[in-house]
Amino acid sequence: MPNRFLTKQRAVIKLYLINLVEQNKLYGLQFLQLLRKEFEPYGFRPTHSEIYKSLHELTKEGILYRTKKLKGEGQDGFQEIVIYQFTEDGYEKAKTYKKMVKQDLDRSKHMINKILKDNF
Amino acid sequence: MPNRFLTKQRAVIKLYLINLVEQNKLYGLQFLQLLRKEFEPYGFRPTHSEIYKSLHELTKEGILYRTKKLKGEGQDGFQEIVIYQFTEDGYEKAKTYKKMVKQDLDRSKHMINKILKDNF
DNA sequence: CTATGAACATGATGTTCATGA
DNA sequence: TCATGAACATCATGTTCATAG
Numbered sequence A, B: 001m002p003n004r005f006l007t008k009q010r011a012v013i014k015l016y017l018i019n020l021v022e023q024n025k026l027y028g029l030q031f032l033q034l035l036r037k038e039f040e041p042y043g044f045r046p047t048h049s050e051i052y053k054s055l056h057e058l059t060k061e062g063i064l065y066r067t068k069k070l071k072g073e074g075q076d077g078f079q080e081i082v083i084y085q086f087t088e089d090g091y092e093k094a095k096t097y098k099k100m101v102k103q104d105l106d107r108s109k110h111m112i113n114k115i116l117k118d119n120f
Numbered sequence C: 001c002t003a004t005g006a007a008c009a010t011g012a013t014g015t016t017c018a019t020g021a
Numbered sequence D: 001t002c003a004t005g006a007a008c009a010t011c012a013t014g015t016t017c018a019t020a021g
Helices: A009-023 A028-042 A048-060 A090-119 B009-023 B028-042 B048-060 B090-119
Strands: A064-070 A080-086 B064-070 B080-086
Touching: A009 A028, A009 A048, A009 A080, A009 A090, A009 B090, A028 A048, A028 B090, A048 A064, A048 A080, A080 A090, A090 B009, A090 B028, A090 B090, B009 B028, B009 B048, B009 B080, B009 B090, B028 B048, B048 B064, B048 B080, B080 B090
Parallel strands: none
Antiparallel strands: A064 A080, B064 B080
């Protein structure tokens, strides 16, 4: 039995990455910009290294795989980027992972409610 | 503007300590037992060093002061314990601190709700 | 300059060791 | 043994450096 306080940011970032990969083919810094925009109103501004570490973990866990692409088909230059997609069984694995994190988020939510109730 | 994810455990522990000091004269390990019991259903089990560090911080911040007592007036032995009480302006300072943490907890709560909404 | 990543540094928290009564 | 505390270790995250185009 673990001993955990609230959900860790890494888990939340991985959650969003999974969801974003489901819908689009984005690369690292795009994820970063998107998440920063999403969380700006909440005062949370993830760092680029957290995004990359999360992508690496998801890859290591066999959920995503990497492909390299050249950005901007046309004149935009030849910047190489790394695209992530689900592996064969990645989608299933992702579902399992999401379920775990959902439970942890629910737990955290209840805990915060309790803390507020106990102290205010 | 900081860059914070969810509320830190240290802040929450200090919140509870303030509230407990308001009501009782407890010492370190009693706080620990109490908090462990409170949070057991949530899978969170604080450590003794976190409690002591929190008490030390509250003392350094001028909110609490320490007095030494002997435990168990009677035959219980002569175990020395450290009791914490509010300083002269400690209660006021504590109110300010609590207000800050409440804001942070509200922010965290909204953030968790957003995360759940976005991903499930 | 953008994108990716590793290396390095700091922060937050946990575990172990020391001391006194 | 219980209580307190410091020292030490590890985890979580952030900042800086390196490399490629």
